[in-house]
Amino acid sequence: MHANGVRALHAVSFGAVRGERIAIIGPSGAGKTTLLRILGASLRPSEGAVAVLDRNPWQLNASRLRRLRRRIGMIHQAPPIPPRQRVVTAVLAGRLGEWPWWKSALSLLYPVDIAGARAELARLELAERLFERSDRLSGGQLQRVGVARVLYQRPDLLLADEPVSAMDPALADLTVNRLHADASARGVTLIASLHAVDLALRWFPRVIGIKSGSIVFDRPPVKITDAMLQDLYASESGYLPTQDNRPLEVAPQALRRIAPPRVG
Amino acid sequence: MAALVLWPLLVLAEFRPGVLLDPANLRVMRDFLGAFFPPALQPDFIALLARATVETLAIATAGTAIAMLIAMPLAFVVSDALSVSRIGPGPGRVAGGAVRAAARLMTAGLRSIPEVVWALLLVRAFGLGPAAGVLAIGVTYGGMLGKVYAEILESGDTRPARSLLEAGSGRLAAFSYGLLPGAAQELASYTIYRWECGVRAAVVMGLVGAGGLGQLLDQSIKMLNGGEVATTLAVFLLLVFIADALSAALRKLLA
Amino acid sequence: MTAQAKGWLATVAAFAVVWASFRYLSIDPGQLFNAESGRQLADYASRFFPPETSAAYLREIGRGAVETLAVSALGTLLAMAAGLALALPASGRFGAISRLAVRLVLNFLRSVPELVWGALMVLAAGLGPFAGTLALALHTSGVLGRLFAEALENAPPEPARALSAAGSPSGLAFLYGTFPVVMPQLIAYSLYRWEMNVRMATVLGFVGAGGLGQMLYYELSLLREPQACTVIIAMLALVILIDAASAWARRRL
Numbered sequence: 001m002h003a004n005g006v007r008a009l010h011a012v013s014f015g016a017v018r019g020e021r022i023a024i025i026g027p028s029g030a031g032k033t034t035l036l037r038i039l040g041a042s043l044r045p046s047e048g049a050v051a052v053l054d055r056n057p058w059q060l061n062a063s064r065l066r067r068l069r070r071r072i073g074m075i076h077q078a079p080p081i082p083p084r085q086r087v088v089t090a091v092l093a094g095r096l097g098e099w100p101w102w103k104s105a106l107s108l109l110y111p112v113d114i115a116g117a118r119a120e121l122a123r124l125e126l127a128e129r130l131f132e133r134s135d136r137l138s139g140g141q142l143q144r145v146g147v148a149r150v151l152y153q154r155p156d157l158l159l160a161d162e163p164v165s166a167m168d169p170a171l172a173d174l175t176v177n178r179l180h181a182d183a184s185a186r187g188v189t190l191i192a193s194l195h196a197v198d199l200a201l202r203w204f205p206r207v208i209g210i211k212s213g214s215i216v217f218d219r220p221p222v223k224i225t226d227a228m229l230q231d232l233y234a235s236e237s238g239y240l241p242t243q244d245n246r247p248l249e250v251a252p253q254a255l256r257r258i259a260p261p262r263v264g
Numbered sequence: 265m266a267a268l269v270l271w272p273l274l275v276l277a278e279f280r281p282g283v284l285l286d287p288a289n290l291r292v293m294r295d296f297l298g299a300f301f302p303p304a305l306q307p308d309f310i311a312l313l314a315r316a317t318v319e320t321l322a323i324a325t326a327g328t329a330i331a332m333l334i335a336m337p338l339a340f341v342v343s344d345a346l347s348v349s350r351i352g353p354g355p356g357r358v359a360g361g362a363v364r365a366a367a368r369l370m371t372a373g374l375r376s377i378p379e380v381v382w383a384l385l386l387v388r389a390f391g392l393g394p395a396a397g398v399l400a401i402g403v404t405y406g407g408m409l410g411k412v413y414a415e416i417l418e419s420g421d422t423r424p425a426r427s428l429l430e431a432g433s434g435r436l437a438a439f440s441y442g443l444l445p446g447a448a449q450e451l452a453s454y455t456i457y458r459w460e461c462g463v464r465a466a467v468v469m470g471l472v473g474a475g476g477l478g479q480l481l482d483q484s485i486k487m488l489n490g491g492e493v494a495t496t497l498a499v500f501l502l503l504v505f506i507a508d509a510l511s512a513a514l515r516k517l518l519a
Numbered sequence: 520m521t522a523q524a525k526g527w528l529a530t531v532a533a534f535a536v537v538w539a540s541f542r543y544l545s546i547d548p549g550q551l552f553n554a555e556s557g558r559q560l561a562d563y564a565s566r567f568f569p570p571e572t573s574a575a576y577l578r579e580i581g582r583g584a585v586e587t588l589a590v591s592a593l594g595t596l597l598a599m600a601a602g603l604a605l606a607l608p609a610s611g612r613f614g615a616i617s618r619l620a621v622r623l624v625l626n627f628l629r630s631v632p633e634l635v636w637g638a639l640m641v642l643a644a645g646l647g648p649f650a651g652t653l654a655l656a657l658h659t660s661g662v663l664g665r666l667f668a669e670a671l672e673n674a675p676p677e678p679a680r681a682l683s684a685a686g687s688p689s690g691l692a693f694l695y696g697t698f699p700v701v702m703p704q705l706i707a708y709s710l711y712r713w714e715m716n717v718r719m720a721t722v723l724g725f726v727g728a729g730g731l732g733q734m735l736y737y738e739l740s741l742l743r744e745p746q747a748c749t750v751i752i753a754m755l756a757l758v759i760l761i762d763a764a765s766a767w768a769r770r771r772l
Contacts, residue, residue, distance in 0.1 A: 042430040044352040062348065062356050070432030080423040082445035093441045097432035104437045109527075153431065274593065322540035329537040376755060380634065380722045381735070388739055389563045390556075394544045448526070468634045472725055475544075485638050493639075501630055518529075 014208065014218060016189055021180065023204035024193040027235050031213040032193035033077075036161050039191065040074045041065065053157055070097035073155030077162040079146030083135035087126075087145050090134060091117040094153035120148040123178050125171070139166035147175055151182055158183055160192035164199070169244040172196070176203050196243035197229065211235070299490025309492060312480065313499050320476035320503065323394050323469075324462035327401025332455060334374075334406030339413035341367040345422040345443060346435045371414075374407025383469035397474030401462050412454050420446045453515045460511040467500055477503070570748035579734070580753045587730030587757065590648045591720040594655025595713040601656065602663030603705070609668035612693075625668070628661025637723040651728030655716050666708045670701045710765060717761045721754045731757070 016022060024032050037043035038050060041057035050056060057068055073094070081090045088111045096104055106112055114130070121127045124144045134142060143166050150158065158179065164172035176192075176199055183190035194200045200207050201221045209216040209224075209232045217228055233240055340346055342364055349360035379400045386396035417439075425442030429435070470478015477500055484492035541548060608617040609625060636654035644650045679696030683689060724732020731754050738747040 040430065042351050044354070058352065058354065060355065062354070065354055066348070066432045068432070069430055072431070074427070074430060076423075076427060078423075080421075080427040080442075082421070082424050082442065084445045085441070089441070093428060093433075093437075094431070096428060096434070096437040096441060099437075101434065101436060104434075104440065108440055270596075318543065322543045325537055325540040326544060326546065329540070376758065377751070378718060378722050380725060381751065381754070384725060384736070384739060389560055395546055398544065398546060452529075464632060468632045471634050471638060481635065482638065485642060488642070497631065497635070500635075501627075504630055 014215065016191065018189055019183075019187050020206060021183060021190045021204050022192070022206045022208060023200035024191065024208045024210060025195075025197055025200045025232070026193075026210035026216075027233055030210045032210055033161050035210065036074070036159050036191070036193055039157075040072050040159050041069055042074070066097070070153075071156040073150035073153045073158050075147050075150045075158075075160040075163045077143075077165055079142050079149075081134045081142065081145060081149075083133070085134050087121070087132055087134060087137070088114060088117045088130050090145055091120060091148045091152050094149040094151075097153070116152060117148070120152050121145075123151075124148055124175060140168065140171060143167060144171070144175060147179070151178070154186065156188050158188060158190040158192075160190070162193055162195050164243070165195050167243075172199060172243045195241050197240045198242045295488075295490070297490065299488070300494040302491060303494040303498065304489070304491035305495065309495070313477070313496065316475075316477045316480045317499060317503055319394060320463065320466045320470070320478070321507075323397045323466040323474070323476050324401065324459055324507075327398045327466070328405060328455065328459045328462050330398065330402030331405035331409050331458070334402065335409035335413050338367055338371050338406070338410035339417060340435060340439065342371065342410065342414040343417045345418050345425055346429070346439055348429050348435065351426065351430055371407045371410040374403055375411065376407075377404065379404040379465050380469055380472060383474045384472050387473045392473045392475070392479070394475030397466055397469045397476065400469055400474065401465055405458055405462065409455065409458060413451060416447050416450045416454070417443050449518050452518055456511050456514050456518075460507050463507040464504060467503075566744040567748040569745065570752060571743075571745040572749065576746060576749065580731070580749060583731045583734045583750070584753055584757055586648050587720045587724070587732070588717065590651040590723070590728070590730055591655065591713060591716040594652045594720070595659060595709060595716050597652070597656035598659030598663050598712070599705075599709050601660040602667050605660060605664040606667035606671055609664060610671035622665075622668070625661045625664040628657055629665065630661075631658065633658045633719045633723060634726060637726040637728045641727045646727040646729075646733075648729030651720060651723040651730065654723055654728060655719060658719075659712055659716060663708060663712060667701075667705055670704045670708075671697065674701045710768070714761055714765050718758055721757065 024035065026032055034043065038045050039052060041050075041052055044058050050058065053068065053071060055064075055068055057065055060068060089107065092107055092111055092113060099107075103112060111117065118127050118130055121130060121144075124147060126141060126144050126148065129137065129141065129145075134145065137145065143163060147160075147163055150160075160179065163179070164175050167175060179190060179192065180203060182188075192204070201224070205220055206218070207221055207224060208218045209228065211232055211234075216232055217224065229240055344350060344364075347360055347364070348354065349357040382400035382403055383396055386399050390396050390399070420443065422443070424446075425438045428438040428442045433441075466474075466476050467478040467481070470476040470480070471482045473479060473482070477496060481493065481496045481500070484496060605621055605625060607613070609621040611618045633654055636657050637651060640650035640653040640657075644653060674697050676697075678700065679689075679692040682692040682696045687695070720728075721731045724730045724734065725736050727733060727736075731750055735747055735750045735754070738744075738750060
């Protein structure tokens with residue numbers, strides 16, 4: 001997959017194989033969201049070529065493009081869920097792309113697959129909120145609903161734009177674990193942009209650093225040096241953001257030698 | 265200078281206040297007004313009035329329903345919030361833009377011709393009676409509702425719908441799951457307001473033959489039956505008052 | 520009952536009411552929208568084209584349009600005067616009882632639709648544009664009277680009060696103190712109302728009050744559809760012109 005954008009992204013070029021798990025880190029405004037949107041076929045690059053799931057989305061006709069988009073799941077940082085919608089309906093909306101119209105309509109009246117929604121939410125420790133209204137949830141809970149929706153969608157490509165930014169460290173860990181588990185179990189690609197460096201280093205075998213619209217490095221964590229990290233976040237005075245907002249306690253070197261916990 | 269403008273106006277409008285004082289006319293008027301009292305209260309006329317009132321309400325309701333049926337697809341097409349081709353931008357955006365513009369033109373066209381004109385034409389086409397009134401309201405209000413629905417849909421938070429479209433869902437699903445929860449109340453509120461206007465419009469259209477209280481009123485006036493006119497007018501004012509109160513109560517209930 | 524249950528109840532009730540309405544009117548939507556009536560409509564519509572465009576007829580149309588405009592302008596002017604006169608008691612200057620009484624009159628004037636007034640005025644003053652002018656004047660007096668009264672009630676009382684305190688009679692205090700403040704608003708309301716009255720004036724003709732409306736009714740009754748088509752186009756053109764003119768005027772102000 002290549003992308004080459006003006007202003008937001010410059011000469012970005014990388015590829016990914018099916019089943020890879022990639023984390024994207026970088027300071028705010030670096031272009032992480034733009035990159036993810038291009039990968040998600042919702043933004044058309046003004047220059048360069050894109051191939052997602054072996055297809056160039058911008059050369060497809062409308063119905064093929066729609067089928068391609070169904071196979072891509074995007075988790076947004078701020079979940080786009082209408083405030084008055086109940087959690088169960090929001091989660092089930094993940095499969096709207098594949099359901100026939102009567103099923104979608106029926107689900108509005110009475111959710112057609114409560115068990116399925118509950119299963120996804122249970123893995124994110126949110127099952128008890130199944131019938132609550134979205135505007136009664138906290139930020140972190142709402143983010144988990146957004147994740148549950150995309151997991152329910154069972155896409156062939158999982159994209160996540162800072163999916164755990166509002167969660168406390170334990171929940172964030174749990175959520176990234178869950179994303180991992182799902183991606184491994186189904187053998188699909190997961191690309192996530194993360195604010196917290198420790199999460200990226202701990203969970204992902206390949207980390208891409210982006211700064212000011214260009215890729216600065218693209219390596220497995222063991223090959224990423226402290227100097228590279230400091231340089232990446234130079235604009236934020238070299239402060240490395242972590243999920244629990246405490247400085248990276250364990251020396252980054254030590255962190256990277258820890259194998260990611262077994263998924264299961 | 266004002267007088268200079270006023271004079272031709274008076275001439276053009278055949279402004280002859282003297283006519284009002286013409287004895288023959290005055291007599292007609294006085295008889296007519298005099299006949300207002302006593303107002304006609306015979307039981308069979310009252311029964312006729314009651315039926316006509318229900319008919320007027322039915323015309324307004326049926327007409328508004330048809331208007332909604334016309335307005336919803338129009339609003340879908342016109343609304344940028346449900347446009348798939350704008351995401352990216354993707355394939356078909358030129359055609360999409362053209363279709364949107366055409367639909368906008370159509371809504372404007374439907375809105376511009378007053379419903380009474382439609383009623384007059386439809387009475388010629390379909391004959392006297394409520395059908396013409398129902399269609400006239402349906403068509404004109406379809407345009408009005410279409411424009412306002414589209415505005416309501418675009419003014420809310422469009423991200424839920426857009427993210428559903430980006431995940432490959434159809435437009436109807438994106439609307440129902442993404443836009444409807446937030447917009448439902450405003451949509452319903454405006455529709456009820458339009459229904460209330462429809463009750464008044466139904467009576468006015470009856471004057472050109474589209475059924476209901478208006479047609480009764482027209483007949484009574486043509487027969488110079490002041491008593492009937494008085495009662496009918498009174499019933500009409502009452503109806504408008506009730507419709508107003510009902511609409512306000514329903515809209516408050518929705519809030 | 521939860522909000523969602525209330526929502527579903529409301530939707531079901533709405534469907535029931537709509538279905539009942541169609542049944543009461545004995546209108547079968549299927550019949551209304553099937554191919555047969557579509558063909559009937561298309562047939563009828565085709566009789567309208569091409570519209571009549573002979574020079575003589577266009578001159579008549581021009582006359583009708585001018586008549587319509589005159590009716591609307593005069594009617595609005597009369598309504599402005601009457602509205603202002605009625606707004607004085609309606610804003611409470613002459614006591615609470617007169618305020619209530621006049622407000623009732625204003626309500627009555629504006630609740631009766633213009634077309635009904637038109638039919639009544641045709642009775643009083645005969646067919647023709649005079650009836651239309653009277654009808655518009657009566658209805659619009661009610662509308663403008665209420666708007667003016669509200670504007671007067673919301674106007675700041677200080678200027679007039681200051682003048683009264685300095686010894687001027689209350690009438691002059693009003694003229695020099697309150698009136699200049701509210702006048703721009705009153706003029707704005709009146710212009711807006713005039714715009715709407717042009718539309719109403721075209722329609723008033725249907726009951727015999729002159730102008731383009733009466734022409735349309737006449738042509739349709741004589742089954743002269745091409746001429747009727749020209750009249751409709753003229754009506755639309757007039758409305759579009761007035762809309763554009765007032766938008767331009769508003770931008771200037």
